[in-house]
Every structure is written in C-alpha cells, then in structure tokens.
Amino acid sequence: LTAVAYAPDSICVDASSTMHVVPGGGIGAPYSFQWTEPGVGTIGTDDTLVHTPAGGSSTFIVSVNDGCGSPTAFDTVQVAWYPPPVPMVAPDKPEDCYPAAISFSNLTPAADVGAYCLWDFGDGTTLTDCGPVQHTYMNVGCYDVTLTVHSPEGCPGTSTFPELVCARPYPVADFEQYPLTANVLDPVVSFLDHSQDAVTWTWSFGPFTDPDSAFVPEPVVRFPEVDEGDYPVWLHVTNIYGCPDSVMKFVHIDGVFSVYVPTAFTPNNDGTNDLFGPQGIGISEEGYSLVVFDRWGQPVFTSTKPWDLWNGELPGGAQAMPGVYSWRLDVVNKFVGQERTQFGQVTLVR
Known part of the structure; x- marks a missing residue:
C-alpha cells in the first residue's frame, strides 16, 4: 500500500491550502484517509483536504488504509506562508489649505509589489493604482490613509497611517474703521480688527504706504490731507497653518471747504x-x-x-x-x- 500526497509549497497568510493524496497498491478500494497536523490533531478524512494552516510553516501527515490488513501508508507535505508585503506611504506634504491637493508615493519595496494596489484616502474615496497618486481633500479635517498591496504571488498586505494628512481651514479677514467718516481736517482713522483665527496681519492703504502700521492688528493711519477721496484699504491675514484670506474696503475722506x-x-x-x-x-x-x-x-x-x-x-x-x-x-x-x-x-x- 502506498500514499503520495500533493500540496502547494507556499500560500498567502491566512489562506487555505488544498492538499490531495493518491493511494496505490494494497488490496484496493475503498481506502480510508486521515490527515493530521502536529499539535492540532486530525483535520480531515478524505483524499482531498482544504485547510488553513495555523502557523507560518506547517507539516501535514496523511495516512491511507485499505481495511484489509495491509500496512498503513503515510506521506508528509509541508506548506509555508509567503511573507505578506508591508505597504509604506509618503505624502509630499503633511497638510495644506483646503481643498488640499496632496501627492502620495508608494514606498513599498518594488519586489513586494504585484499588479494590484488599493488606496483608501480616508474620506470615502478609493483608487486602484500602484504608482504615485494625487488626491484632493475637499473638506477640512485630518484623514487616515490606507494602502493595500498585493505581492507578485497575489498575497495582500495592508497598512493604515492614522491622520497622515490634514486639510486646514482658512481664516476670515474683516475689519471696521472708526470714525465711520473722516475729513481732510482730521484724516486719522483707527482700524478695528474683526478677523477670525488670524495670527498675522498685513495692511495696504491705497496709493501711500505706512510701514509703521502695515503689520499690526489694529493700526491708526493718517490719510492725505490734500483732497477728499475714497482710499482702498486691504487687509491680508493668515492663520497658524499659513492659510490666507483678504478683504478690501474703501475709506472715504470727506472734503472740507x-x-x-x-x-x-x-x-x-x-x-x-x-x-x-x-x-x-x-x-x-x-x-x-x-x-x-x-x-x-x-x-x-x-x-x-x-x-x-x-x-x-x-x-x-x-x-x-x-x-x-x-x-x-x-x-x-x-x-x-x-x-x-x-x-x-x-x-x-x-
């Protein structure tokens, strides 16, 4: 009586292996079969076994008996796991003002990358591509990025990078002037900052400059005393993330005859x-x-x-x-x- 067992040498982690034994000799059919895994015990009683190994490299023993007194035949097969790929990701920048367009590089070793890669950008958007990719985040927030890579053997590996990138909000630039109306006899105007989340301020007061007032939150400015007119005043602000916002208003200087x-x-x-x-x-x-x-x-x-x-x-x-x-x-x-x-x-x- 003989037993010849067949099984794949390697499989993906947590995948099932199909093993088969071919009996021969003895008195003849019907044969009985018993598959065992050391440390586990009996795992099957057919000539074909579909089984998920418990470890990274497992040995399986199959016995064949013809029930007629022939010595029991044995054979052994070993099944190993392919090492799964470990995806690695690098964004070109960790944050940007929304909508944040960010490029991602797939830094998984090339030998571990097969024909399939799946990106999950954390905002409900996915993309199938193994090369560098770009994604635009339309809403403010920080996002987990997940990359799944299939190896050349077809085995998947997944890595998730918590809050890898952030789309940052903008500040809101706003100001008011006091008094609401000034004249050429006293063309001094105070500006009150009403911006939200601003940490830097840059002012421009039309056709003339005032270096002492250009970078303070609430400047006091003397406009030209020559003539009445409307002067454009720009306020440019940024927040802690460097995101900008601007607003322009006209300041009217009344003429006094x-x-x-x-x-x-x-x-x-x-x-x-x-x-x-x-x-x-x-x-x-x-x-x-x-x-x-x-x-x-x-x-x-x-x-x-x-x-x-x-x-x-x-x-x-x-x-x-x-x-x-x-x-x-x-x-x-x-x-x-x-x-x-x-x-x-x-x-x-x-």
Whole structure:
C-alpha cells in the first residue's frame, strides 16, 4: 500500500491550502484517509483536504488504509506562508489649505509589489493604482490613509497611517474703521480688527504706504490731507497653518471747504509772509479769480490760478507802496460746485 500526497509549497497568510493524496497498491478500494497536523490533531478524512494552516510553516501527515490488513501508508507535505508585503506611504506634504491637493508615493519595496494596489484616502474615496497618486481633500479635517498591496504571488498586505494628512481651514479677514467718516481736517482713522483665527496681519492703504502700521492688528493711519477721496484699504491675514484670506474696503475722506485770506503781508524776500493770496481746502481751479485794487480802485494784481499769489509788485514791475489794498476773491467749492465771492482788505508792510 502506498500514499503520495500533493500540496502547494507556499500560500498567502491566512489562506487555505488544498492538499490531495493518491493511494496505490494494497488490496484496493475503498481506502480510508486521515490527515493530521502536529499539535492540532486530525483535520480531515478524505483524499482531498482544504485547510488553513495555523502557523507560518506547517507539516501535514496523511495516512491511507485499505481495511484489509495491509500496512498503513503515510506521506508528509509541508506548506509555508509567503511573507505578506508591508505597504509604506509618503505624502509630499503633511497638510495644506483646503481643498488640499496632496501627492502620495508608494514606498513599498518594488519586489513586494504585484499588479494590484488599493488606496483608501480616508474620506470615502478609493483608487486602484500602484504608482504615485494625487488626491484632493475637499473638506477640512485630518484623514487616515490606507494602502493595500498585493505581492507578485497575489498575497495582500495592508497598512493604515492614522491622520497622515490634514486639510486646514482658512481664516476670515474683516475689519471696521472708526470714525465711520473722516475729513481732510482730521484724516486719522483707527482700524478695528474683526478677523477670525488670524495670527498675522498685513495692511495696504491705497496709493501711500505706512510701514509703521502695515503689520499690526489694529493700526491708526493718517490719510492725505490734500483732497477728499475714497482710499482702498486691504487687509491680508493668515492663520497658524499659513492659510490666507483678504478683504478690501474703501475709506472715504470727506472734503472740507475752507478759505483763509491774510490781512497783511511783508514782501521783503525774507521767506516769511512774502506773498499774498488765499489759502484753503477745496478751492477749485475753475472759476477762480483774485483781483487786488489800490486806493483809487485800480487793479494792481490779477490772478486766475490759486497758486499764483501777489508778491507786492505792480503790473510794470515796480514795488507797490506800503498801505492798505482792497481785494475781491471769486472761488468755487470743488466738493459741491458752489460759487463764493469775498471782499476784504490787506495791509502791505515793508
């Protein structure tokens, strides 16, 4: 009586092995069979056995008996486990602002990688690919990443990397100004920060810069005193993750129309009070006229430009005599277009 057993040399971990014995000789069928595993005992009584080994390398003994007095025949087979692959993963960055586009490299040794790999990105999305992959996380959070790799023998190995990558939130940039309305006489505006989750602040105040106020949470800024206007103010903030947000609002500086005409001047070229003419805010170039008269009512100076002032000379170039001169001023409020005419006197002192 003979027994010849067959089984695969190696199988995947936790897979079942199909073993078979071919009896021969003896008195003949029917044969009886008994499969045993050392340390386990009898595991089967047919010529074919499907069994999951208990360890990484197992020995199985099969006995065949013909029931007619022939000596029992034995054979032995050994079944080993293929070592499972151990997947390794590396993201190109651990975090990014959402939507976070992150690339993953499969660092599993090439000899352990067969034709099948399954990525689970932890957000309900999977992908079958053994090469580098990219995935975009659309929602804020930290995610477990799992990679399953099948070896060239078809044996699976799975690794899970808890909270491997994170999609980070953005801050919210916001501010308000105080006072709500400023004017050119006092164009100082305080900015109150209402941003959420900001840790850095960068301010831009339109056509001019203010280095002392550019990087503080709540700057106080003096705007130009020259003219009314709307100035764009930008606030750029970032949070602890470096994620940015920006907001822009306009700050309006009201114009205030004012005209001041001096009552005396001293045109002696000493650099002080050498010129006579109006000073003010909001004086339009259009419709402007200044005429200075001597005591007989004759014009000695005429100007149609706000910056063209009287230096105390007569039309022929001679020096005007000290004394009192009358004047008429026509101006237009450029903020509202309103015309104004003023009369007065000025004393020329030498």
